[in-house]
Amino acid sequence: MSTEKKILICLGTSGIAAGGKAVLANFETHLAQAGKADEYRLVSVGDRGLFRDVLVDVIDGLGRTTYEHVRPEDVEDIVQTHIVGGELYAPRAAGADYHEFFASQTRIVLANCGEINPECIDEYCAAGGYAALQAAIFEPAHMLTDTVKASGLRGRGGGGFPTGVKWQFTADAPGEQKYIICNADEGDPGAFMDRAILEGDPHAVVEGMILAGLAVGATEGYIYCRAEYPLAIARLEVAIAQATERGMLGESILNTPKSFTLKIKAGAGAFVCGEETALIASIEGKRGNPVSKPPFPAQSGLWGCPTLINNVETFANVPPIVRNGAEWFAQYGTENSKGTKVFALAGKVKNTGLVEVPMGMTIRHLVDGPGGGMLVKRLPLKGVQLGGPSGGCLPASLLDTPVDYESITQTGAIMGSGGMVVMDTQSCMVDIARFFVEFTVAESCGKCTPCRVGLKRMLEILEDICSGQGTPAHLDFLSEMGETIKSMSLCGLGQTAPNPVLTTMKYYPEEYAAHVEDRECPAHVCAELVDFVVDDDKCIRCGACSRACPAEAVHWQKGQLAKIDSDRCIQCKACISACKFDAIR
């Protein structure tokens, strides 16, 4: 163990958004003033996946101390009390739920995120990085593919296709020129693990891609990254430059005759470009319209050449597998789903963030363990949305479903990229279904009719239902249309887009019935179905609604019941969000 004293500051997108750069600058100033600048090394690290504003870890004689919610003005106190005084600065010390959040995780792909400086190749190497490449480059290429196959790794981009098998197909495909593509388009609006990996440990993805290149005989690779992730792109550029300088990338890797070059392509904002054939079209400079498969990219992909395309998290799993062996990896997970999976836990739980656990753990464990339980104790869990716009909503009764590819598919949802949004009784499931269909309608490329027209029709009906115009016949139409779109669409977008509707109809029939039969939204979300009146029995006369109202439509005086002036009310629902007692219907 090194005894080096360090201060780690989380500076990913979240950390920077919370003011992390000012915190870093203040540490520089105050350490220098205290004469400690030479003693402590300041390290900028990526986000750790738990949102606590700015996180700072001090590693020294006191062991490892984590401070959360650190504001620039706290830095002087931390330096004085901790660094100079040698005592814990209690006001910002991370609480028990911070430690619980990490205690129940197994971090393989996120191991370096928040631990090392992502812009420093030496730190990656010190953590075992590029060891896999140094060993594998002198071995026959098929051994790499065999290892990945034996590990049981499956694609983390959503489909769950066995990664080793895909590598084998690409290796076996005839062709001089082959390509490797990393899918970093992360389209599921509620998943951000790929961003955290790219920002926190970009070298792992680069190394994974080089290994894939060696395995299938490709000498060129592309990373297709969402344009919304400028920091990820910047850090990838640094990683590529550093790896090239060290001879890990480029011509004659590690002085062998093998070569591999990497380029970054910034996406231009289209969800469908996460679909592999659309992504390839986009790299080729065209509209990102998917094409039907076969031929699969492994046979004919980028510019007609055999192309291996894997997700960010998939590639990031490869170096640890090659380094530690297939058996080591296969000890985690279940029979058919090996290893760990990163979930983006969001919504109404206490701790929201990235959670990496072995496959096979139950959803309940995720919510209650790392998630720390529900955000508002009074409001019970109503459902968990898995897999984003292609996935589905599972009710509380299915919380013991283990997270592995097969078990989740059986429920009608999908593992997808690992988005997991927890909802309480303040969410309306019909509204959630409408929300996802609105998303897929906007993102459909428009090439095939079932997806373009069918989804639009489904959206219109869901809008009718949410605004009180729905009829029971609409529900039959929704299921019929949903099944048609699933079976008739060209690509995965359309084939999965009805899932959010079909699963909510299956698990929450009473909520749909309330909308179409009683013209009521039990969760008070659908504005047209809310009366905007105060329930005098529930109102505790606190005035929160009146303060929140931007239209001055809520009359309230100290000690009095609130009353809503319907002429002034603009139905913005600010009062409903503000009321903690469900007193507005």
Place this chain on the structure above:
Amino acid sequence: MSIDITKVESILAASGRGKGVLIPILQAVQNEFGYVPREAVDCVAETLDVFPVDIYGILTFYSQFYLEPRGRYTIRVCQGTACHVMGSKEVLDHFSRQLGIEDGGTTEDGVFSLERVACLGCCGMAPVVAVGEEFYGAVDMTKADELIATWRAKAEESE
């Protein structure tokens, strides 16, 4: 409005002519002007020997490209799943009401454009709003009003 076409020419001169160059060129044009002007499309089409219609096909497909000038600051209101569950729809509606523009629109004074985006990648801070390059978490209607005031003042200051 006429633009400085030499800027487009130098982007074209700096870029290769190989496979897949069109989108990066258009991205560079947009970075230069903040949108992709008509004159620039014509110039790119002529130089690369493609039909303007093919370029428009690409520009209208990807949501990142704009055919009209944008406001000084773009307010992006996240409408991803996590933000939706935390009430971002109401926040977007509020911005829209206060600024008097729809999603995609620009205020008459040219200060703000309003846009919905799907996940800004920091769902832990939901609902998230980005103004220019700055991110703000846990935005409600009160905070939205503050943001408008702060950034409007900033615009006036630098006038």
